[in-house]
Amino acid sequence: MIRxxxxxxxxxxxxxxxxxxxxxxLSVEEGDFTVILGASGSGKSTLLNVLSGLERPExxxxxxxxTDITAFSDRELTEFRKENVGFIFQQYYLLPxxxxxxxxxxxxxxxxxxxxxxxxxxxxxxxxxxxxxxxLSGGEQQRVSVARALAKRPRFLFLDEPTGALDEETGRQVLxxxxxxxxxxxxxxxxxxxxLNIAEMAKTVIRMNSGRISDIHTNEIRKTAYEIxx
Amino acid sequence: MVVGIxxxxxxxxxxxxxxxxxxxxxxxxxxxxxxxLIEDQLASEQEIIMYHAQEATVRVICLVAGGxxxxxxxxxxxxxIKHYIDTHKKELGILxxxxxxxxxxxxxxxxxxxxxxxxxxxxFGGAFLLMPWFYALQxxxxxxxxxxxxxHPEVFALLVILPTAAFxxxxxxxxxxxxxxxxxxxxxxxxxxxxxxxxxxxxxVRGEKRERTQxxxxxxxxxxxxxxxxxxxxxxxxxxxxxxxxxxxxQMSFSMKDLSSEMMGAMMLLIGLTxxxxxxxxxxxxxxxxxxxxxxxxxxxxxxxxxxxxxLLGGYRxxxxxxxxxxxxxxYGLLRVMVDVVFRDVEGVPVYEFDVPVMLVSLxxxxxxxxxxxxxxxxxxKGISMKEIMLEG
Ligand SMILES: Nc1ncnc2c1ncn2[C@@H]1O[C@H](COP(=O)(O)OP(=O)(O)OP(=O)(O)O)[C@@H](O)[C@H]1O
Ligand SMILES: [Mg+2]
Numbered sequence: 001m002i003r004x005x006x007x008x009x010x011x012x013x014x015x016x017x018x019x020x021x022x023x024x025x026l027s028v029e030e031g032d033f034t035v036i037l038g039a040s041g042s043g044k045s046t047l048l049n050v051l052s053g054l055e056r057p058e059x060x061x062x063x064x065x066x067t068d069i070t071a072f073s074d075r076e077l078t079e080f081r082k083e084n085v086g087f088i089f090q091q092y093y094l095l096p097x098x099x100x101x102x103x104x105x106x107x108x109x110x111x112x113x114x115x116x117x118x119x120x121x122x123x124x125x126x127x128x129x130x131x132x133x134x135x136l137s138g139g140e141q142q143r144v145s146v147a148r149a150l151a152k153r154p155r156f157l158f159l160d161e162p163t164g165a166l167d168e169e170t171g172r173q174v175l176x177x178x179x180x181x182x183x184x185x186x187x188x189x190x191x192x193x194x195x196l197n198i199a200e201m202a203k204t205v206i207r208m209n210s211g212r213i214s215d216i217h218t219n220e221i222r223k224t225a226y227e228i229x230x
Numbered sequence: 231m232v233v234g235i236x237x238x239x240x241x242x243x244x245x246x247x248x249x250x251x252x253x254x255x256x257x258x259x260x261x262x263x264x265x266x267l268i269e270d271q272l273a274s275e276q277e278i279i280m281y282h283a284q285e286a287t288v289r290v291i292c293l294v295a296g297g298x299x300x301x302x303x304x305x306x307x308x309x310x311i312k313h314y315i316d317t318h319k320k321e322l323g324i325l326x327x328x329x330x331x332x333x334x335x336x337x338x339x340x341x342x343x344x345x346x347x348x349x350x351x352x353x354f355g356g357a358f359l360l361m362p363w364f365y366a367l368q369x370x371x372x373x374x375x376x377x378x379x380x381x382h383p384e385v386f387a388l389l390v391i392l393p394t395a396a397f398x399x400x401x402x403x404x405x406x407x408x409x410x411x412x413x414x415x416x417x418x419x420x421x422x423x424x425x426x427x428x429x430x431x432x433x434x435v436r437g438e439k440r441e442r443t444q445x446x447x448x449x450x451x452x453x454x455x456x457x458x459x460x461x462x463x464x465x466x467x468x469x470x471x472x473x474x475x476x477x478x479x480x481q482m483s484f485s486m487k488d489l490s491s492e493m494m495g496a497m498m499l500l501i502g503l504t505x506x507x508x509x510x511x512x513x514x515x516x517x518x519x520x521x522x523x524x525x526x527x528x529x530x531x532x533x534x535x536x537x538x539x540x541x542l543l544g545g546y547r548x549x550x551x552x553x554x555x556x557x558x559x560x561x562y563g564l565l566r567v568m569v570d571v572v573f574r575d576v577e578g579v580p581v582y583e584f585d586v587p588v589m590l591v592s593l594x595x596x597x598x599x600x601x602x603x604x605x606x607x608x609x610x611x612k613g614i615s616m617k618e619i620m621l622e623g
Contacts, residue, residue: 045620049616049617054530054615054616054617055615055617074612075534078529078532078533078534078535079532079534080532081530081531081532082531082532082533082534083532085532086531087530087531089620091620093523093526093527093619095454095523095524095527097457097458097461098453098454098457102450102453102457105449105450105453106450106527106528106531107531108450109449109450109451110531110532110533152531152532
């Protein structure tokens with residue numbers, strides 16, 4: 001379980017210092033699919049980065065089970081990410097000089113995973129292993145980044161608007177792959193989006209409004225990627 | 231404005247190398263011209279031999295120092311321009327897309343000549359500050375009639391104006407060649423890869439199989455190390471050059487102390503160290519800058535700082551020691567030639583032998599220097615965060 005207690009985060013310095021996260025508390029059950037919703041600039045990405053140990057909050061604690069990651073040193077935090085966390089970003093951030101296989105290997109090597117070829121097949125890119133990111137469509141690139149994140153067998157997968165740069169059809173496809181792989185591997189998903197429809201796929205929906213959580217609710221009925229509107 | 235003065239000012243590497251080259255060449259060339267003026271005053275046999283020996287030294291030094299450094303500046307200029315185009319290809323691509331021709335864009339690259347001018351002018355000025363001292367030293371035993379220091383406009387034209395003009399023209403031409411490619415290749419994320427691949431595709435088939443098995447077996451970090459080395463071959467050259475300078479110049483400066491004078495030795499040491507530092511820092515900074523995304527992503531995924539720096543910089547370590555070895559051989563060869571050929575007829579030149587202790591001291595210093603630089607950059611990698619990358623979009 002991920003538990004955040006009273007998280008505050010500031011940006012800027014001196015007179016320009018302003019709070020981006022204000023006393024945020026929440027918890028995420030292991031194996032869940034949680035979506036963070038909110039307007040642009042409400043602090044979603046910041047919350048995701050803080051929760052996943054990419055950035056440090058100025059106040060509050062984040063615990064994974066009994067482990068308080070806010071007390072970690074930089075080195076421990078890196079080690080923690082290596083063992084537990086996977087990331088998918090809106091802009092893919094694939095390594096341009098490496099082909100699909102090598103990009104996925106970046107994740108696989110961290111977990112000593114030698115069968116990462118299965119994951120490339122699972123996201124439907126078995127035929128394109130030798131291609132470079134610049135030769136792939138946006139949807140294909142995002143699927144590579146899904147494979148890269150999952151090849152390290154994370155316990156927690158953090159996604160920041162993974163479909164933000166994709167069209168409806170490709171977006172659904174990517175989401176469908178992610179959900180199917182979650183069933184298979186059982187990792188926890190925390191996803192940021194501003195697409196209200198995508199939230200219907202999640203179990204828990206957290207709404208944010210200018211640095212605060214305004215609402216948390218649980219979906220009784222969850223829809224699949226092909227049932228939601230767009 | 232496509233390229234600003236500010237971009238050109240960043241070419242400190244070229245300025246420094248140009249400065250060193252012009253400094254040395256000005257001193258010797260100016261001396262050469264002034265020496266020519268006293269040729270008819272030569273009386274004794276001794277004076278004539280001394281005169282010709284000095285004339286020969288001047289030629290060798292001008293050619294070796296000037297030639298090597300000039301060649302390096304050209305490579306560095308090309309590298310900078312290519313790097314500039316690579317990092318600004320989106321803007322340049324858009325300019326081309328809306329109808330600017332390659333020449334029209336490339337013409338702005340003349341600004342790169344400014345950095346050459348700055349370096350050359352500084353070197354020229356510096357030479358005139360040092361020359362009174364240098365002239366006295368060249369003739370400290372008064373084997374020759376007194377050589378008076380004069381200003382020769384042709385030296386200024388040859389060493390300051392000409393390089394500036396030539397480098398500006400070269401920059402424009404090279405930029406034009408680099409920009410003469412389909413617009414889409416400029417706009418697309420990574421056109422070098424596409425180019426490289428299509429070039430490889432032509433002559434592939436045969437070597438492909440072996441490469442495949444090889445690539446999949448190597449770890450990610452190994453792969454990255456190789457592709458970093460391969461993607462910018464010019465950087466390999468610079469690292470070789472840096473260690474080459476370090477090794478050749480430090481060792482030569484010790485021998486110079488015996489063969490010529492302390493001042494020559496000190497000057498050589500200073501120039502060698504400056505060149506080595508500037509080039510090495512420049513090369514490593516470029517590697518890091520060009521890979522900020524990769525570094526950020528690796529850190530996000532949980533690769534440690536050490537692994538990141540190992541993957542990106544580790545590949546250059548063997549290369550730098552090769553450079554060191556080359557520099558050692560080079561300086562030995564050069565001094566052998568100077569002593570055996572140029573000064574053959576001059577009496578009182580000390581025997582020259584290869585100096586093992588000096589080589590070892592130089593090697594150890596180099597190793598410490600190199601590792602310190604690597605350590606510094608490994609620490610610097612820590613500062614690269616995903617946040618910056620995300621904000622720049
Ligand atoms: N490094 C930074 N320095 C200063 N301000 C920042 C920084 N990063 C984010 N901010 C500010 O913090 C606020 C929240 O940013 P954040 O990226 O979390 O928003 P978001 O909810 O993800 O928005 P979007 O949906 O547009 O991605 C914004 O006002 C932003 O301008
Ligand atoms: Mg965001």
